[in-house]
Amino acid sequence: MPQDDKWPRETRAVKAVQLAFDLSGDIQRAFRVSAAMQDLTTSDMVRKALALPYKRRRIRPRLTLSLHPDDFRILAERYQLEPDDQNAIRKAVAEELSAFANRFFAEPPDSDT
């Protein structure tokens, strides 16, 4: 079945768009990560990178988790607790999140942004 060699110029244009899409994805990811590492909003991080004035509104990193009945059921099974014992489940969740954070800071990401 003929593929995309019939319109070489158009094919090149489509590839250029593909490259642009991939590149913009990488760029956006880099800015999201570096903004998070500096407690900045992504748009402020962009302004900072361009040496433009920004308000230095540091975002307040809040960690919230809303657990629904289905979540309690899944977590109870994982921690081998009773689904109704929500306090014990919340405690186990807090310990797991804390362990995750400790692991994360022990092995920080490669980029030092």
Add this chain to the structure above:
Amino acid sequence: MDTQSLTLSLSEAVYAGRQFDVMPVAGEEPVLQITVSGATETPVYLTVTETQILCLVYLFDEKEIQAARLPELHESMLRISVPMPLSALGKVGEHYVVYGALSPTSSESDIMQELVTLADNAIDLLETFEDVLA
């Protein structure tokens, strides 16, 4: 119409109450990433060739689709493509896209109409196909 003049004209234009953020993307072929106000989650990529102005929005990747529902998705995409205004569905590499192509002699107003319609259609499509995404 070329990408440079489009960058300038779109940056200051308003069409049907919508504004455009234009970001040229570096590369061998000039490509613009255009964000339409009210549809910021579906940026439009635009490039100009001798034969057409190609506008394209990336929807999702092959690997994001529930494998068992792939034939159903393809059937639905083919059927939706016909009535969908100013846009059609396609695939670039592993990415499913919605796109629109215009004549290189199209007016700025035609291009803006395409951009707004395409960005809005992309949001509708993402909602329509949400069920088949893994």
